[in-house]
Amino acid sequence: MGLSKVWVFGEAADGKVATITLEILAKARELSDDVTVIYGGGDAPAIAATLGAHGATSVLATGDLGGGLLGVAVASALAAVIAAGDGPAAILLGTTQDGRDVAGRLSVKIDAPVITNVVDLELAGDKIVGTEPVFGGVTNVKTTFTTDKPQIVLVRPKSFAAEPSGGAPAAVGVLAVPDLGATGGAKVTSRFVEEATGPKLDEAAVVVSGGRGLGESGNYALIETLAKLLKAAPGASRAIVDAGWVPYSYQVGQTGKVVKPSVYLAAGISGATQHLVGMKGSKNIIAINKDGEAPIFGVADLGIVGDVHKVLPKLIEALQARG
Amino acid sequence: MPEGAPDLGTMNVVVCVKQIPDPADPGALDPTTKTLKRDGKLILDESDSYGVEMALQLVAAAGGGEVSLVSMAPNNEVSGIRTALAMGAASAILVSDPALKGTDALGTAKVLAAAIARKSPDLVIAATESSDGYTGTVPAQIAEILGLPSVTFAKSVAIEGGVAKVQRQTEAGYDEVECPLPALVSVTAGVVEPRYPSFKGIMAAKSKPVDMLTVADLGIDAGRVGWAGGGQEIVDIVAAPARQAGEKFEDDGTAHERIIAFLENLKIL
Numbered sequence: 001m002g003l004s005k006v007w008v009f010g011e012a013a014d015g016k017v018a019t020i021t022l023e024i025l026a027k028a029r030e031l032s033d034d035v036t037v038i039y040g041g042g043d044a045p046a047i048a049a050t051l052g053a054h055g056a057t058s059v060l061a062t063g064d065l066g067g068g069l070l071g072v073a074v075a076s077a078l079a080a081v082i083a084a085g086d087g088p089a090a091i092l093l094g095t096t097q098d099g100r101d102v103a104g105r106l107s108v109k110i111d112a113p114v115i116t117n118v119v120d121l122e123l124a125g126d127k128i129v130g131t132e133p134v135f136g137g138v139t140n141v142k143t144t145f146t147t148d149k150p151q152i153v154l155v156r157p158k159s160f161a162a163e164p165s166g167g168a169p170a171a172v173g174v175l176a177v178p179d180l181g182a183t184g185g186a187k188v189t190s191r192f193v194e195e196a197t198g199p200k201l202d203e204a205a206v207v208v209s210g211g212r213g214l215g216e217s218g219n220y221a222l223i224e225t226l227a228k229l230l231k232a233a234p235g236a237s238r239a240i241v242d243a244g245w246v247p248y249s250y251q252v253g254q255t256g257k258v259v260k261p262s263v264y265l266a267a268g269i270s271g272a273t274q275h276l277v278g279m280k281g282s283k284n285i286i287a288i289n290k291d292g293e294a295p296i297f298g299v300a301d302l303g304i305v306g307d308v309h310k311v312l313p314k315l316i317e318a319l320q321a322r323g
Numbered sequence: 324m325p326e327g328a329p330d331l332g333t334m335n336v337v338v339c340v341k342q343i344p345d346p347a348d349p350g351a352l353d354p355t356t357k358t359l360k361r362d363g364k365l366i367l368d369e370s371d372s373y374g375v376e377m378a379l380q381l382v383a384a385a386g387g388g389e390v391s392l393v394s395m396a397p398n399n400e401v402s403g404i405r406t407a408l409a410m411g412a413a414s415a416i417l418v419s420d421p422a423l424k425g426t427d428a429l430g431t432a433k434v435l436a437a438a439i440a441r442k443s444p445d446l447v448i449a450a451t452e453s454s455d456g457y458t459g460t461v462p463a464q465i466a467e468i469l470g471l472p473s474v475t476f477a478k479s480v481a482i483e484g485g486v487a488k489v490q491r492q493t494e495a496g497y498d499e500v501e502c503p504l505p506a507l508v509s510v511t512a513g514v515v516e517p518r519y520p521s522f523k524g525i526m527a528a529k530s531k532p533v534d535m536l537t538v539a540d541l542g543i544d545a546g547r548v549g550w551a552g553g554g555q556e557i558v559d560i561v562a563a564p565a566r567q568a569g570e571k572f573e574d575d576g577t578a579h580e581r582i583i584a585f586l587e588n589l590k591i592l
């Protein structure tokens with residue numbers, strides 16, 4: 001039953017496994033009894049227990065890359081394993097910066113296609129069928145592979161629920177990185193972490209997002225204050241990220257984060273399809289927009305046709321009064 | 324200076340520009356061929372307008388050189404290319420060929436890479452992802468085919484002494500990355516403010532050279548692109564379960580009370 005062997009591209013920061021990796025592991029262990037996490041970095045022993053507890057049987061890790069970018073190093077290492085005849089039936093990666101780099105580079109090296117933006121997948125025999133939403137999620141396209149190469153699949157965040165399987169710590173093995181030549185030329189010289197307080201955007205139970213309808217940068221404080229009162233994570237539309245009001249890490253949508261909180265409140269956001277794909281999966285959606293025809297109302301459980309500058313201050317005041 | 328690095332003072336950049344149906348007028352999937360229907364005029368993908376602007380700024384900063392464009396599109400479509408030429412790019416290569424129908428990201432990368440190779444640029448710029456396809460894999464694929472290092476998700480790019488200094492967007496913030504040229508960089512939206520073409524630019528663009536090439540001109544076997552070359556096929560197109568809209572109110576000064584009641588009902592408050 002299932003696939004003989006599946007690789008999952010694993011990501012972690014500061015010894016903590018990324019949620020997307022745990023989400024993919026939950027699906028991967030349904031597809032195969034032999035799930036190996038592929039990891040670019042030196043701290044695999046620190047995450048082996050978590051990975052095992054989520055269904056990975058082993059971890060293959062490159063070791064410290066000395067500042068070299070992960071994508072090209074991991075892809076080259078995997079291509080070498082595949083060339084040696086030890087390739088998997090499928091490779092699942094998250095739709096992340098490094099996930100896309102690995103998938104793109106590897107697809108060229110093994111001359112195999114990538115099925116991208118997958119939000120669900122199933123097996124038809126030994127072939128993966130991936131579901132990809134198009135047109136802002138109104139239509140789903142199902143795509144499968146017609147070659148016998150390893151099946152490379154890029155999975156969007158929040159497609160599967162992360163859940164422990166209770167497995168033992170994954171055995172850590174070595175993934176040898178071959179000489180990268182010119183392709184390995186890029187080096188990270190320093191890392192900057194934007195300050196973030198409160199719950200993480202893609203993990204929070206409540207998300208409060210603001211858009212261009214807030215009028216000006218300073219008004220984003222309304223969103224932050226409200227978020228604090230609701231123990232929510234503040235989010236944003238791309239319009240105000242591009243305008244420099246808030247950092248990219250706040251962005252919800254196709255090119256930002258995918259969120260599925262129990263409540264999503266959108267204030268002054270029109271509801272462009274690229275925003276909707278990032279938040280449509282929320283359990284409950286509240287929208288405040290002065291334009292009654294705004295597309296955001298098409299997905300809102302509670303729609304308020306009103307001015308954010310009137311509604312938000314009153315809401316904040318009322319919540320503060322409750323203490 | 325590393326080998327292969329350009330002479331100081333000139334810098335040749337190739338920008339990948341995708342021409343797409345106007346997002347304001349979204350297309351549909353053709354139920355028989357299962358591809359995006361692309362009737363009507365194509366426009367420059369907004370995502371790529373950032374790359375064009377970035378290239379123009381880098382060439383200006385280098386003090387010389389040229390920005391050229393590569394695009395793959397059906398039916399010899401040039402309207403999007405003309406927009407980028409009007410912004411200030413000098414020339415373009417357009418690959419258009421009936422054999423390209425149904426080409427996937429990998430096939431697209433093979434075609435674009437072959438076109439880019441003709442220009443031997445110091446820097447290749449693409450967008451992180453296109454607005455209509457958004458596979459986000461084409462840039463890394465192009466870099467791999469050309470044997471170049473790449474930095475994807477760039478939110479700032481500067482060239483100093485033959486090295487690209489890039490701020491690469493990460494989940495938590497950004498990484499400062501240094502990359503020797505030649506290289507490929509993919510840029511995020513908002514990285515620069517794309518200029519509006521001036522009237523003079525629009526007029527000049529009409530006579531700028533656009534090299535029309537077929538797959539055969541690039542020495543690519545037609546069997547490696549298009550439907551046949553893809554290695555994947557669409558098996559089904561279904562409507563996604565729609566989300567029902569709920570109640571909608573005009574704010575009469577008590578909207579905040581409704582929101583609080585809604586949150587109480589969900590036990591958030």
Ligand SMILES: Cc1cc2nc3c(=O)[nH]c(=O)nc-3n(C[C@H](O)[C@H](O)[C@H](O)COP(=O)(O)OP(=O)(O)OC[C@H]3O[C@@H](n4cnc5c(N)ncnc54)[C@H](O)[C@@H]3O)c2cc1C
Binds near residue numbers: 238271
């Ligand atoms: C390739 C690509 C990827 C993209 N990815 C993303 C993404 O990841 N995330 C994303 O969000 N967008 C994304 N976009 C952009 C998207 O198309 C929209 O442009 C963007 O979401 C609009 O942001 P907005 O709703 O804040 O602004 P607008 O569309 O300008 O909407 C502002 C809204 O505020 C309302 N308003 C104005 N004043 C008030 C007031 N006083 N009170 C109440 N309401 C008011 C208006 O009625 C309007 O509906 C992407 C676009 C492309 C092309």
Ligand SMILES: Nc1ncnc2c1ncn2[C@@H]1O[C@H](COP(=O)(O)O)[C@@H](O)[C@H]1O
Binds near residue numbers: 340341396435456
């Ligand atoms: N047909 C094309 N012509 C020119 N550039 C393209 C084409 N397809 C993709 N690209 C480039 O690759 C980027 C990423 O595309 P994608 O991988 O489809 O999301 C685009 O934003 C363009 O810069």
